[in-house]
Amino acid sequence: MTALRDEVRASYAFAERNFYLTRRTWAWEVSFLVYSVASALSITLIGVDQQSTKLVLSLMVGAIFWNYLSVVFGWIAETIAVERWEGTLEYTMMAPIRRSSRLIGQVAYAMVYGLIHTGLIFLVLLVFFRDLDLSRANPGTAFAFMALGSFSFVGVGIMAAILPLLYVERGAQMTFVVQSALLLVSGVYYPIEVLPGWMQVLAHLSPATYVLDGVRKGIIDGASVTDLWYDVWPLIVLGAFLIPFSLRSFGRAEAYAKRTGKLKRVG
Amino acid sequence: MSIPPITVRSSPVPVAPGADGVAAALLVEHVSKAFRIGRGKPPVAAVSDVSMRLERGVIHGVLGANGSGKSTLIRLIAGLLTVDAGRVEIFGHDVVRDELKVKRLINRVSVDAAFFRKLSPMENLTFAARVYGLDVPTARKSIYAILERLNVGTDRVDRPVEQMSRGMQQKVAIARALLTSPVLLLLDEPTTGLDPRSKIDVQEFIEEIRATHDTTIVLTTHDLAEAERLCDDITVIDGGRVVITDTPAGLTSSASERLGRPATLWDVFMAYTGRSLDDDVVEGEGEGDR
Numbered sequence: 131m132t133a134l135r136d137e138v139r140a141s142y143a144f145a146e147r148n149f150y151l152t153r154r155t156w157a158w159e160v161s162f163l164v165y166s167v168a169s170a171l172s173i174t175l176i177g178v179d180q181q182s183t184k185l186v187l188s189l190m191v192g193a194i195f196w197n198y199l200s201v202v203f204g205w206i207a208e209t210i211a212v213e214r215w216e217g218t219l220e221y222t223m224m225a226p227i228r229r230s231s232r233l234i235g236q237v238a239y240a241m242v243y244g245l246i247h248t249g250l251i252f253l254v255l256l257v258f259f260r261d262l263d264l265s266r267a268n269p270g271t272a273f274a275f276m277a278l279g280s281f282s283f284v285g286v287g288i289m290a291a292i293l294p295l296l297y298v299e300r301g302a303q304m305t306f307v308v309q310s311a312l313l314l315v316s317g318v319y320y321p322i323e324v325l326p327g328w329m330q331v332l333a334h335l336s337p338a339t340y341v342l343d344g345v346r347k348g349i350i351d352g353a354s355v356t357d358l359w360y361d362v363w364p365l366i367v368l369g370a371f372l373i374p375f376s377l378r379s380f381g382r383a384e385a386y387a388k389r390t391g392k393l394k395r396v397g
Numbered sequence: 398m399s400i401p402p403i404t405v406r407s408s409p410v411p412v413a414p415g416a417d418g419v420a421a422a423l424l425v426e427h428v429s430k431a432f433r434i435g436r437g438k439p440p441v442a443a444v445s446d447v448s449m450r451l452e453r454g455v456i457h458g459v460l461g462a463n464g465s466g467k468s469t470l471i472r473l474i475a476g477l478l479t480v481d482a483g484r485v486e487i488f489g490h491d492v493v494r495d496e497l498k499v500k501r502l503i504n505r506v507s508v509d510a511a512f513f514r515k516l517s518p519m520e521n522l523t524f525a526a527r528v529y530g531l532d533v534p535t536a537r538k539s540i541y542a543i544l545e546r547l548n549v550g551t552d553r554v555d556r557p558v559e560q561m562s563r564g565m566q567q568k569v570a571i572a573r574a575l576l577t578s579p580v581l582l583l584l585d586e587p588t589t590g591l592d593p594r595s596k597i598d599v600q601e602f603i604e605e606i607r608a609t610h611d612t613t614i615v616l617t618t619h620d621l622a623e624a625e626r627l628c629d630d631i632t633v634i635d636g637g638r639v640v641i642t643d644t645p646a647g648l649t650s651s652a653s654e655r656l657g658r659p660a661t662l663w664d665v666f667m668a669y670t671g672r673s674l675d676d677d678v679v680e681g682e683g684e685g686d687r
Contacts, residue, residue: 136530143527147513147520154515154557217511220477225528226500388479391432394472 140227144235145242148205152243163247166197167254173319174255186262187350190255191272192318195345198248198276199283199338203309205240206287209233211294211302220393229381237284245276264349271348274355275341278365282337285372286312292383298392312338337368420489422581422613423451423474428483430469443469445637446483451630453580456607456614458628460621460662462672466637467617468508471585474615475505487581501529504579508586510570514559518544518569521558522576529577536576543572546605548598564595571599575606582606584616588623596623603627621662631662635670 152159170193177186213219222232256262290308294301315322315329316338322330333339344361347353355362387393428447431440444466451457461467472478474485476492476499485492492499512521519540526536541551547568558566567587574582584603588596600623606612618624624631625645632642641648645662652660652668660668 139530140528143524146527147516147524150516150520151513216513217509218513220472220475220507221505221511222528223477224475224500224503224505225525226497226530227528228497385479388477391469391472391478393477 137228137231140225140231141235141238144232145239148236148239148243163250166247167251170194170197170251170255171258174259178259183262184350186259188346189319190259191346191349192342194248194252194255195276195342196313196318196338197251198244199279199312199341200309201244201247202237202240202280202283203287203290203312204305205243206233206236206284207290207293207305207308208302209236210291211305214294214298214301223384223393229384230377233288233377233380237287240284240287241280266350266352268348268352268354271353271355271358272345275344275348275358275361275365278344278362278369279337279341281369282365282372285369285376286337288376288380289372292380295380295383295387296392312336315339317342334364337365337372340365340368421450421486422453422455422488423449423457423615424484424486425449425470425474426484426486428470428473428485429481430473430478431481442637444473447634447637447639448483449632449639449642451613451615453613454607454611455629456603456616456627458624458631459615459617459634460619460624460631460666461617461634462670463619465634467634468585469637470634471505471507471583471615471617474581475503475583476500502579503581503583504574504577505583505585506567506570506574506587508589510563510566512558512566512569515557517555517557518549518561518572519554521569522573525573525576531577539576540572543575544569547572547602562592562595564591564598567591568595568599568602571602575610578610578612580612582612582614584614586617586619588618588620596620600627621666625662633666633669635672640669641665 170190173193174186174190177183177189210219213222225232256264286308290305293304293308297304311332315325315333316336317333318338322333322339325333340361344353344355344358344365347358347361348355426448428444429442430444431442433440447466447470449457459467459470469478473480474487474492476496479493487499487502490498490502512518513524516524519537522540523533523537526533526540541554544554545551549565549568549572553561553565558569561569571584571587587603588599591599603614603616604627607614616624616627628645630642630644631648633640633648641651643651648665649660649662652665655668656664666672
């Protein structure tokens with residue numbers, strides 16, 4: 131019990147530290163929020179131009195939930211990059227805590243931050259498109275899919291965090307490749323049916339595909355979670371696979387970094 | 398003013414007895430480490446067949462030129478690098494097999510104080526307190542006490558680390574290490590680059606730790622006067638190999654015999670390594686750049 135308490139406390143330490151960092155860089159946070167709002171608005175206005183309420187809603191969902199997934203993914207993927215930049219990576223690796231505690235703290239903060247960030251964007255969009263008919267929307271479905279999809283994205287994020295661990299110079303930038311690949315194949319702004327056949331196969335391996343489909347059907351059609359079982363079970367399977375797989379992969383990468391001296395501060 | 402007691406470990410240090418029934422504070426046995434520095438090139442040895450045994454409570458100095466393998470040795474002891482051959486034990490616990498136990502026993506201060514620079518010393522040290530499982534309100538009191546002892550004003554505690562001088566940052570790094578009550582403290586050139594006042598503050602603090610805490614210290618340094626002042630024993634390392642280990646008096650005495658005149662630690666270093674402490678070990682000279 132004491133060991134569990136210590137691990138929870140250690141996880142909290144990482145979440146608290148990230149909160150301190152966010153607080154210290156509040157001006158950047160405000161700028162990033164304005165950028166995200168402008169981005170979501172400009173994409174959603176394409177639907178207005180096409181005079182299609184369904185397209186407006188579809189693009190809005192794509193923009194908002196892609197923002198959430200990007201933020202969660204970004205925080206986790208940058209876990210190592212930021213520590214390497216600050217030179218604290220070796221210190222953190224010496225701490226007497228489990229790898230999972232370290233990552234859980236980072237992930238928990240990323241999810242809370244992502245929810246607040248996305249919630250604010252959603253509010254601005256609702257004000258901007260106040261005439262939109264959301265009477266059929268089922269917010270419970272949207273929330274359920276966000277929560278379910280988060281598990282898979284945590285796994286993908288942890289795997290992306292391996293890149294800055296192994297590639298000292300430009301590992302952080304390399305994580306954008308993963309993010310852009312997900313954006314391309316997951317049907318964020320268009321249906322996956324427009325993709326070439328081989329890309330559609332990849333689309334079915336991306337958790338974002340199921341999250342976006344579920345959220346859209348919840349918001350636009352008012353579908354319930356039980357109506358969307360075909361989107362739910364792939365997310366459960368992907369989450370159940372990706373989290374342990376990513377933790378194990380991260381552990382192997384850490385062992386490799388210790389063998390080759392890549393934890394050392396550079397620059 | 399002495400360092401206030403820091404009540405963070407309620408139970409005695411867990412010690413696994415060695416074969417002789419008494420576990421050394423630190424046991425390094427035939428440890429080697431090499432790195433690949435490029436494709437097609439042979440690995441470069443950074444540490445070769447290094448052995449040392451430290452008893453509890455000593456300050457053990459490791460002297461060597463830049464690139465002689467000091468920091469690699471510290472990283473191997475800290476578990477930040479894995480050994481290619483040999484083994485490292487801390488109070489009888491293997492650094493690889495008993496990783497979490499070992500991590501609870503040690504801490505390290507490196508030559509470059511590493512912090513989240515946007516955060517304050519208090520925020521950085523509170524983070525350390527939590528990950529080491531300390532009671533945070535108690536730890537906060539200790540943080541103020543240790544920083545005050547190191548002449549870091551309380552008005553600096555809540556300002557970003559990036560606004561502090563390097564000397565101040567190094568003091569905060571030492572405070573962070575001591576906060577966790579390590580029984581083995583690895584000090585990797587803790588005074589390099591500090592102004593004379595900060596250097597003296599840190600050296601006095603190290604002496605005080607020895608006098609008041611149950612801490613074994615490994616100290617790597619370039620400063621021979623510092624080594625003579627602080628260390629019970631000194632290992633001279635060159636090209637990743639241990640050249641000689643003895644007390645400071647023993648080292649100067651044996652160098653005197655070789656030179657036929659009174660010797661200083663400087664003479665010792667020159668006599669046993671054939672180089673000055675200010676020299677860099679050049680990569681390709683047969684040894685590593687670490």
